[in-house]
Amino acid sequence: MMKIGLTGGIASGKSTVSQWLKAHGYKVLDADQISREVVAPGQPALSQIAEQFGRLMILPTGELNRRLLASVVFQDSEKLKKLNALLHPLIRARMLQQLDLLVQKGIKTVFLDIPLLFESGLDRWTDRIIVVAVSEENQLKRLMERNQLTEQQARARIASQMPLSDKVKRADAVIDNNGTVKKTEIQLRRLLQQWLLMP
Numbered sequence: 001m002m003k004i005g006l007t008g009g010i011a012s013g014k015s016t017v018s019q020w021l022k023a024h025g026y027k028v029l030d031a032d033q034i035s036r037e038v039v040a041p042g043q044p045a046l047s048q049i050a051e052q053f054g055r056l057m058i059l060p061t062g063e064l065n066r067r068l069l070a071s072v073v074f075q076d077s078e079k080l081k082k083l084n085a086l087l088h089p090l091i092r093a094r095m096l097q098q099l100d101l102l103v104q105k106g107i108k109t110v111f112l113d114i115p116l117l118f119e120s121g122l123d124r125w126t127d128r129i130i131v132v133a134v135s136e137e138n139q140l141k142r143l144m145e146r147n148q149l150t151e152q153q154a155r156a157r158i159a160s161q162m163p164l165s166d167k168v169k170r171a172d173a174v175i176d177n178n179g180t181v182k183k184t185e186i187q188l189r190r191l192l193q194q195w196l197l198m199p
């Protein structure tokens with residue numbers, strides 16, 4: 001099975017690319033989605049978060065208070081490390097399980113949409129890596145708009161990741177998502193053609 005890593009910086013456009021891939025019949029495993037599954041109501045990791053970060057981290061609905069947890073961990077690198085130590089092994093295990101299922105089904109190509117692909121050393125799992133890149137200015141603007149964050153909050157989140165410019169250097173292919181979504185799709189199609197992966 002060919003495993004293609006899809007990564008980038010926060011709000012650089014990975015989901016935009018992975019949505020296109022899914023809509024065109026490609027298999028995509030999404031680490032952000034899996035990270036939500038492991039903290040769903042009733043999951044042991046959710047109680048562990050409440051134990052380590054306080055009861056307020058669980059909403060009255062039983063769901064994780066993502067906004068509150070984000071406001072805590074992205075301002076404090078030690079707390080972020082603690083959260084990562086708790087969740088990353090669970091996310092990794094679940095991702096491997098899902099990969100296994102796809103292998104059993106005989107799927108030939110899978111995209112792994114993992115924001116922290118390089119930070120977590122998961123690049124060793126992949127055969128090729130696509131980085132979705134944007135300028136710092138667009139990244140900041142899109143992140144502030146999408147997550148309703150102040151500039152300071154958005155900068156703190158960006159700073160918690162490896163600089164996008166370093167990720168670009170380690171990519172096999174870079175998709176420039178500074179233009180319109182249409183322009184991004186054209187680059188993606190061209191790349192899939194070049195890699196002989198058109199459906």
Ligand SMILES: CC(C)(COP(=O)(O)OP(=O)(O)OC[C@H]1O[C@@H](n2cnc3c(N)ncnc32)[C@H](O)[C@@H]1O)[C@@H](O)C(=O)NCCC(=O)NCCS
Pocket residue numbers: 009010011031032035065066067069070073080083084087091114115116160161
């Ligand atoms: C802190 C949490 C609750 C905030 O939730 P929120 O809904 O605001 O963000 P969401 O999960 O959709 O993530 C949005 C983006 O933030 C960035 N991000 C998320 N977690 C991290 C992290 N631990 N370190 C650096 N960047 C991160 C990624 O680029 C991600 O795509 C959540 O991000 C989380 O549980 N993070 C820890 C798990 C993790 O590392 N997930 C990343 C993919 S494996």
Ligand SMILES: Nc1ncnc2c1ncn2[C@@H]1O[C@H](COP(=O)(O)OP(=O)(O)OP(=O)(O)O)[C@@H](O)[C@H]1O
Pocket residue numbers: 008009010011012013014015016017032115142143146177178179180181184
């Ligand atoms: N080419 C584009 N032009 C304008 N807006 C865009 C473009 N691509 C993405 N966006 C917007 O920018 C925001 C970030 O994009 P997206 O959610 O795809 O990024 P992401 O890399 O998956 O982010 P994260 O890692 O934080 O989940 C979204 O609100 C999206 O609608």
